[in-house]
Amino acid sequence: DALERAVVGETINGRRLEAVRIDPGRSRRGCHLYYVSATGRRVASTLAALKGRPLLTVGEDDRFLELGGMIRFRLVENRVRFDINLGAVQQSGLHVSARLLGVANEVKREWQP
Numbered sequence: 001d002a003l004e005r006a007v008v009g010e011t012i013n014g015r016r017l018e019a020v021r022i023d024p025g026r027s028r029r030g031c032h033l034y035y036v037s038a039t040g041r042r043v044a045s046t047l048a049a050l051k052g053r054p055l056l057t058v059g060e061d062d063r064f065l066e067l068g069g070m071i072r073f074r075l076v077e078n079r080v081r082f083d084i085n086l087g088a089v090q091q092s093g094l095h096v097s098a099r100l101l102g103v104a105n106e107v108k109r110e111w112q113p
Contacts, residue, residue, distance in 0.1 A: 003035065033058060036069060043067055054093045065108050070094075074105075081105035 007017040020031070036046050036059035043061045047068045050057055057070045064072040065085040070092070072083045083106040089096050101107055 031055060035059065036061070036064070043069070052092065056089075056092075056094060076105060083108065 004019040007019050010017040033056045034050060036043055036057055038046055038059075039061045043059060043064060044067050047057060051068060057068075058073070059069050059071075060073050061067075061069070062074075065083060065088070068085070068088050070085050070089045072085075073080055074083065075081070082104055084096060084101060084104045085108045086096065086101070087108065087110050
């Protein structure tokens, strides 16, 4: 709900942002960023189903990057920080700006599925 409220009326490069809940098995066509709210085993199965697609995956699970997720949010000293799995990003055919990499808390450069 908070994400849906946060993107109302927002645009990036003239494109309107929209948060949509996607049930497992439902098409992700037209989706550019997929927030994985699952934890534990569900994270692994969700990421496996999304593997190889040019779709930015974001989550919070402690093992999110190790399981192939691309950006993990976490609390560090009561502040939200993020880590990036650059290997997974590149494997999907996506690119991350040097500016974003520069403000990441941690960048995991190599990743093997």
